[in-house]
Amino acid sequence: MIYNFDEPLDRRGFGSVKWDALAVGVLPMFVADMDFKSAPPIIEAIQEKIDHGVFGYGRDLDFPGVIKKWFQDEYNAAIQENWIVVLPAIVPVLAAVSHLREGPVLINTPNYHVLLAAPLKAGKETILAPLKNTNEYYEFDFADLRSRVRDDVQLFYLCNPHNPVGRVYKQEELAELSAFAREKHLMVISDEAHCGLVYDRPHIPWFTVDAWAAEHSITIMGPGKTYNIAGLPFGFAVIPNQKLREEFVTTCYALPYPGILNVAAAKAAYGQCREWRLQLVEYLRGNRDYLEKRLGEIAPAANYTHVEGTYLQWIDFRPLGINDPYRWLQEYPKILPNDGKPFGMEGYVRINFGTTRARLAEALDRIEENLKKI
Ligand SMILES: Cc1ncc(COP(=O)(O)O)c(C=O)c1O
Numbered sequence: 001m002i003y004n005f006d007e008p009l010d011r012r013g014f015g016s017v018k019w020d021a022l023a024v025g026v027l028p029m030f031v032a033d034m035d036f037k038s039a040p041p042i043i044e045a046i047q048e049k050i051d052h053g054v055f056g057y058g059r060d061l062d063f064p065g066v067i068k069k070w071f072q073d074e075y076n077a078a079i080q081e082n083w084i085v086v087l088p089a090i091v092p093v094l095a096a097v098s099h100l101r102e103g104p105v106l107i108n109t110p111n112y113h114v115l116l117a118a119p120l121k122a123g124k125e126t127i128l129a130p131l132k133n134t135n136e137y138y139e140f141d142f143a144d145l146r147s148r149v150r151d152d153v154q155l156f157y158l159c160n161p162h163n164p165v166g167r168v169y170k171q172e173e174l175a176e177l178s179a180f181a182r183e184k185h186l187m188v189i190s191d192e193a194h195c196g197l198v199y200d201r202p203h204i205p206w207f208t209v210d211a212w213a214a215e216h217s218i219t220i221m222g223p224g225k226t227y228n229i230a231g232l233p234f235g236f237a238v239i240p241n242q243k244l245r246e247e248f249v250t251t252c253y254a255l256p257y258p259g260i261l262n263v264a265a266a267k268a269a270y271g272q273c274r275e276w277r278l279q280l281v282e283y284l285r286g287n288r289d290y291l292e293k294r295l296g297e298i299a300p301a302a303n304y305t306h307v308e309g310t311y312l313q314w315i316d317f318r319p320l321g322i323n324d325p326y327r328w329l330q331e332y333p334k335i336l337p338n339d340g341k342p343f344g345m346e347g348y349v350r351i352n353f354g355t356t357r358a359r360l361a362e363a364l365d366r367i368e369e370n371l372k373k374i
Pocket residue numbers: 032089090091092112159163191192193194222224230233234235
């Protein structure tokens with residue numbers, strides 16, 4: 001079946017964070033959800049539960065088996081079903097896990113603003129370590145990490161694929177990070193929410209990097225980004241180490257069960273939506289290439305990443321003489337991006353290109369028109 005990601009959808013009036021709080025005429029390109037309909041198996045799975053009409057706490061005993069097969073098919077990774085801990089979402093877990101170990105959390109900047117803030121919201125300290133930025137190619141800076149890490153640090157928060165800089169880390173980078181974590185006795189919490197949306201190389205789940213990484217980590221994934229079901233929150237952690245898994249379950253005791261609809265959607269996503277995802281990735285790759293090409297034409301002086309994964313473009317328009325790009329984009333082209341500041345990098349904006357090509361073209365036309373007036 002061929003899926004049509006060009007289908008124009010009017011999302012206003014359907015209770016969407018992205019579309020419903022905006023002035024008419026403003027294009028929302030901020031929060032990370034996409035303007036695409038969900039895959040048909042997801043809609044059918046939810047429909048079945050709706051027809052049944054009872055919405056209790058959700059659990060599907062077949063879900064771990066579906067995930068085990070998915071890891072085998074997608075990553076050639078053999079996992080055990082009991083490594084999986086089902087979660088009601090990813091975000092609440094990011095704060096809770098900071099209590100797994102004493103001391104501050106080491107984390108790179110820029111970073112997904114919620115991941116960055118989660119330990120602070122949970123009353124923990126963070127140690128911020130900037131990624132090395134070489135012409136908008138962001139990498140771990142091990143010399144810098146070594147200079148910042150303290151003896152009381154026991155946790156490192158990783159985001160891969162990296163929101164907002166769009167990196168999909170290579171095996172050698174992850175292996176070096178694992179060696180660093182081992183040397184400094186750090187447990188790695190790896191947020192891999194965007195793992196299904198990669199363009200230039202396969203995603204590598206953290207627990208598959210090496211044996212040490214597997215034993216000293218929590219890998220967190222969920223269907224919200226890849227299958228565009230952020231409004232049906234759900235997630236799961238992969239924790240091969242049994243003792244750590246038990247500690248994790250105790251630490252996350254206050255989290256609720258996921259809802260019945262959410263479990264059904266997640267199971268359908270991982271079990272039946274591979275073809276939909278592959279077509280989506282091709283569509284998003286086209287959007288990425290189009291966006292990059294247009295930026296090269298209309299704003300060659302801007303600094304922007306080559307996105308390897310996610311549908312998020314990280315851009316600095318300040319070299320064009322725009323002092324506050326976040327405000328300028330709202331005021332002139334009437335586009336709402338995310339402000340880079342909460343991600344730990346002021347001056348940048350994050351633009352969500354998970355939309356139709358036509359809408360992306362309209363956003364770029366508006367930017368082009370207004371740049372000409374500067
Ligand atoms: C890296 C990352 N993790 C987690 C989330 C949110 O996950 P959830 O909505 O499933 O809790 C996002 C959303 O943008 C994200 O970018």
